[in-house]
Amino acid sequence: MSTYKHSVTLDIDKCKGCTNCLKRCPTEAIRIRDGHAVIDAERCIDCGECIRVCPYKAKKAFSDKLEQLRDFKWKVALPAPSLYGQFDNLDDIDYVLQGLLDYGFDDVYEVSRAAELVSGYTRRYLRREGIRRPVISSACPVVVRLISLRFPFLCDNVMPLLPPMEIAGMLAREQARERNPGLRDEDIGICFISPCPAKVSYVKNSFMGKKSNVDLVVSMNDVYFALLPLMKKDKTPMPISHSGMIGISWASAGGEASALFNDRYLAADGIENVIRVLDQIENGNMPSLEFIELNACSAGCVGGTMAVENPYIAKTRLQTLRRYLPVTQNWSYKEKNADTFVPEEYFSGDRLKYQPITLLDNDMDAAMRKMQAIEAINERLPHLDCGSCGSPTCHAFAEDIVNGEASENECIVKMRERIRRFLAKDEPAAKEREADDRK
Numbered sequence: 295m296s297t298y299k300h301s302v303t304l305d306i307d308k309c310k311g312c313t314n315c316l317k318r319c320p321t322e323a324i325r326i327r328d329g330h331a332v333i334d335a336e337r338c339i340d341c342g343e344c345i346r347v348c349p350y351k352a353k354k355a356f357s358d359k360l361e362q363l364r365d366f367k368w369k370v371a372l373p374a375p376s377l378y379g380q381f382d383n384l385d386d387i388d389y390v391l392q393g394l395l396d397y398g399f400d401d402v403y404e405v406s407r408a409a410e411l412v413s414g415y416t417r418r419y420l421r422r423e424g425i426r427r428p429v430i431s432s433a434c435p436v437v438v439r440l441i442s443l444r445f446p447f448l449c450d451n452v453m454p455l456l457p458p459m460e461i462a463g464m465l466a467r468e469q470a471r472e473r474n475p476g477l478r479d480e481d482i483g484i485c486f487i488s489p490c491p492a493k494v495s496y497v498k499n500s501f502m503g504k505k506s507n508v509d510l511v512v513s514m515n516d517v518y519f520a521l522l523p524l525m526k527k528d529k530t531p532m533p534i535s536h537s538g539m540i541g542i543s544w545a546s547a548g549g550e551a552s553a554l555f556n557d558r559y560l561a562a563d564g565i566e567n568v569i570r571v572l573d574q575i576e577n578g579n580m581p582s583l584e585f586i587e588l589n590a591c592s593a594g595c596v597g598g599t600m601a602v603e604n605p606y607i608a609k610t611r612l613q614t615l616r617r618y619l620p621v622t623q624n625w626s627y628k629e630k631n632a633d634t635f636v637p638e639e640y641f642s643g644d645r646l647k648y649q650p651i652t653l654l655d656n657d658m659d660a661a662m663r664k665m666q667a668i669e670a671i672n673e674r675l676p677h678l679d680c681g682s683c684g685s686p687t688c689h690a691f692a693e694d695i696v697n698g699e700a701s702e703n704e705c706i707v708k709m710r711e712r713i714r715r716f717l718a719k720d721e722p723a724a725k726e727r728e729a730d731d732r733k
C-alpha cells in the first residue's frame with residue numbers, strides 16, 4: 295500500500311468512466327473499475343494530464359487554502375516566477391509583490407531569486423570531475439518521480455541540488471528569523487504559490503530525503519483571483535523585487551538551461567517529449583550533452599494545471615517583463631571559472647532511489663512465471679488497446695489479469711468473438727427449429 299500523498303485526486307461522483315484519462319496517463323496509473331476511474335497511488339506522478347483531459351472535471355488538484363495562513367504569526371509568500379505571466383498589461387513585477395503584501399503576507403521572497411542561485415551553483419556543479427553526465431535537472435518534481443519509478447539507470451544523473459522552491463523556502467525562513475528574533479519556528483508560515491499539483495506532492499512527501507522548508511502550497515489560480523482587486527495601477531508599488539532575467543526565465547521551458555551559458559544542453563517540455571528524451575538518454579543516444587532540462591508541462595511551469603493563463607500567452611508576457619531587468623541580482627559573475635564549491639545545505643538529502651512499479655513479485659521465480667503468463671495472455675488479446683476492459687492497453691490488461699485484478703471475460707472484443715462463435719455453432723439447430731415452426 296502506497297504512503298505517497300498525492301495532490302491529484304478523483305471526484306468519484308463526477309466521473310463517468312469515459313476512459314479519456316485512462317489513455318493519456320503516462321505511467322498507466324489509471325484503471326476503470328465499476329464504471330469509474332481508479333488511480334494507482336504507486337504509479338501516479340502528479341503530472342496533471344488526467345486533469346487536462348477530463349471533460350467532466352472529475353480529476354482535481356488538491357492544494358492548501360489561503361485561509362490556512364491564519365495559523366501563522368509571520369506569513370511569507372514564495373511566488374513562483376510563472377505567477378507574473380498570469381496578469382495582462384503588467385509592466386512591473388512589484389505590482390504583484392505589493393499585491394501579496396496588501397493581501398496580508400508579512401513578507402515576500404521571490405522563487406526567481408533562488409533560481410538564480412541554483413543556476414550559478416549548477417554551473418559550478420557541472421565543472422566537477424566524476425559526475426554522471428548528462429546531468430538532469432531536479433527542478434520538475436514530476437520528472438524526478440518519473441525517473442525514480444521508470445528509469446533506474448538515470449537515477450544518478452539527476453542533479454542532487456535542491457530545486458529553487460526549496461532554497462527560496464530555506465532563505466525566506468532565515469530572513470524571517472533575522473527580522474523577528476522573538477518568533478518560534480512554528481510561528482513562521484512559508485507559503486509557495488504553485489502553478490502545478492506536483493509541487494504540492496513534493497512538499498507533502500519530503501521528496502529526496504529532506505523535510506521541506508515550505509509549510510503551505512497554495513494554488514496559483516486562488517492567488518490570482520485574490521490579487522486581481524488589490525493590484526491597483528494608480529498606486530505606484532514599493533521597489534520590492536530582487537529578480538533578474540535569469541530567475542524570471544525559469545518559468546518557461548529552456549529558461550533554466552539557457553542560464554548555463556553553454557550550448558551542450560537540451561530542453562524538452564510536455565510529458566511525452568520528456569519520456570522520449572529519457573528513453574534516448576537511457577539508450578546512450580545523448581553522449582555529448584552536459585545538461586538536460588525537462589519540464590513535464592508543455593511550455594514549462596507556465597503550463598501547470600493550477601495556472602490561469604494560456605501557457606504561451608504567459609510565456610510571451612514574461613519575455614516582455616524580463617526585457618527591462620538586469621541579467622541577475624543574486625549572483626556575482628566575478629567567480630573563478632574553476633570554482634566548484636556548492637554549500638552543503640543546497641544539496642538534497644539522499645541520492646534518488648529507484649522504486650520499481652513494474653515489480654511482479656519479490657520472488658524472482660514467481661516473477662518469471664508471472665511474466666510468462668502475461669505474455670501468453672497478451673498473445674491471445676486483440677491488441678487494439680481500446681480501453682473498454684478498463685485497462686489502458688492490452689498488455690496492461692494481461693498484467694491486471696495475472697495480478698488478479700481483472701478477468702479475461704472483460705475484453706469486449708473477445709466476448710463478441712465468443713458470441714459470434716456460439717451463434718455460428720448453433721445455426722443449423724436454429725434453422726431446423728425455424729423449419730419445424732413453419733410446418
Ligand code: SF4
Pocket residue numbers: 304308309310311312313314315316326330331347348349350351352353
Ligand atoms: S476522463 Fe477519467 S476521470 Fe474524467 S470522467 Fe472520464 S474516466 Fe472519469
Ligand code: SF4
Pocket residue numbers: 302318319320321322323324333337338339340341342343344345
Ligand atoms: S496525474 Fe498523471 S500520472 Fe497521475 S493519474 Fe493523472 S495522468 Fe496519471
